[in-house]
Amino acid sequence: KNEVEQSPQNLTAQEGEFITINCSYSVGISALHWLQQHPGGGIVSLFMLSSGKKKHGRLIATINIQEKHSSLHITASHPRDSAVYICVALEEYGNKLVFGAGTILRVKS
Amino acid sequence: DSGVTQTPKHLITATGQRVTLRCSPRSGDLSVYWYQQSLDQGLQFLIQYYNGEERAKGNILERFSAQQFPDLHSELNLSSLELGDSALYFCASSSRDSNTEAFFGQGTRLTVV
Numbered sequence A: 001k002n003e004v005e006q007s008p009q010n011l012t013a014q015e016g017e018f019i020t021i022n023c024s025y026s027v028g029i030s031a032l033h034w035l036q037q038h039p040g041g042g043i044v045s046l047f048m049l050s051s052g053k054k055k056h057g058r059l060i061a062t063i064n065i066q067e068k069h070s071s072l073h074i075t076a077s078h079p080r081d082s083a084v085y086i087c088v089a090l091e092e093y094g095n096k097l098v099f100g101a102g103t104i105l106r107v108k109s
Numbered sequence B: 001d002s003g004v005t006q007t008p009k010h011l012i013t014a015t016g017q018r019v020t021l022r023c024s025p026r027s028g029d030l031s032v033y034w035y036q037q038s039l040d041q042g043l044q045f046l047i048q049y050y051n052g053e054e055r056a057k058g059n060i061l062e063r064f065s066a067q068q069f070p071d072l073h074s075e076l077n078l079s080s081l082e083l084g085d086s087a088l089y090f091c092a093s094s095s096r097d098s099n100t101e102a103f104f105g106q107g108t109r110l111t112v113v
Helices: none
Strands: A004-007 A010-014 A019-025 A029-037 A043-049 A052-056 A059-064 A069-074 A083-091 A097-099 A103-108 B005-007 B010-013 B019-024 B031-038 B042-050 B053-057 B064-068 B074-078 B087-094 B108-112
Touching: A004 A083, A010 A019, A019 A029, A019 A083, A019 A103, A029 A069, A043 A052, A043 A059, A043 A069, A043 B087, A069 A083, A097 B042, B005 B087, B010 B019, B019 B087, B019 B108, B031 B074, B042 B064, B042 B074, B074 B087
Parallel strands: A010 A103, B010 B108
Antiparallel strands: A004 A019, A019 A069, A029 A043, A029 A083, A052 A059, A059 A069, A083 A097, A083 A103, B005 B019, B019 B074, B031 B042, B031 B087, B042 B053, B064 B074, B087 B108
């Protein structure tokens, strides 16, 4: 079992839909990152969370430390949101980063 | 533009060779992270440097090594290259040791033939 599990692996949505991507982890963490990787390969760091909730434009990320779970939400999805979304846990001890396998999102117009 | 610069963007080399990938972090960032993304393994953390010192180690092979120089740029050295080393190599930087947002470079695509 991977230390960081993402679901779903693949997601196809219609433009305008509300999207949720989930990340569960089994290790103790000091922070969790959400990354977006575009089809061209470039990676953008979306959020870094250690508690609560963060919002940036149409993107919202939440984390529940007790339940070891984080979610990334996209409101009013758009085809340009099509990308791979990767959850990354920063282990509490040792500074090691553990990556989820990624969620491939495709938003159709 | 993240402010993190990686060179070269593309590299094609033969098995057995040695290459050096370079990363210039954002101005003021002390931490540099290296990652490998291959088709079968996904994105993997290799190693982190903070202010010139190795801070954390991930799944980095013994054939690979890295260092961070006094001007904070970092180099990833890959030696005795194998076909399986073909991958995208990303560098990221952050301002502090940990628990801060990281900014990614565009990556170096290495093809070993």
